[in-house]
Amino acid sequence: MQSLLTQAGHQEIKQRLSKLSADSKRQWGKMTVGQMCWHCQLPLRIALENKPNSSKGNWFVKTFFKNSMYNDKPWRKNLPTAPQLKAKEEKDFDAEYLKLQNLIDEFHNIKDREKWHPHPIFGSFTKEQWGQLEYKHIDHHLRQFGI
Known part of the structure; x- marks a missing residue:
């Protein structure tokens, strides 16, 4: 499984990202390409800030969605977005x-950080799982724009 913490995963995402433009058209969903770029920043900021949290998250989301983060199967189109991660205006x-x-x-x-605080929704992750989650999220949205 690809990870944004590996050299190969990082280079692939950066190469694919370079194909985006202001004129990129979505294949599904409602976000514009500017909104998508804004949206993809938020999970990265959560990981980078690495703040402790007391959120227990949603049991259903943790149980069913978390499993989909650790396989090579792409996420399906039109997955719901948490309200706080939705762009409400053009970007x-x-x-x-x-x-x-x-x-x-x-x-x-x-990539060498050893201490990772739990995700506010999904709970505890290993370093490898953080890298996989971030890769898979950006991959999902690049595919949304045909990249």
Whole structure:
């Protein structure tokens, strides 16, 4: 399974990301390409901030969705998005794209971090699971835009 913490996974995502443009059209869903770039930053920020949390998350989400994070099967189209992760207004593609590129690099560069706090929704992850989750989330949205 690919990971954003490996050199190969990081390079692949960066190469695919370089194919995005302000004119990229979605294949499914409602987000524009600018909104998608903004949206993909949020899970990376959660991992990078590495803050302890007391959230117990949603049992259903943890049980059923968490298992889908650790296999090579792509996520299905039109998965629901948590309300706090939805872009409510248009986002500038160029600005959000640059921020996303930088966060992807920043996340990859913490590959040697040993202490990872639990995810606020999904709970405890190993370093490998964090890398897989971040890769799979960005992969899902790049496929959303045909990349």
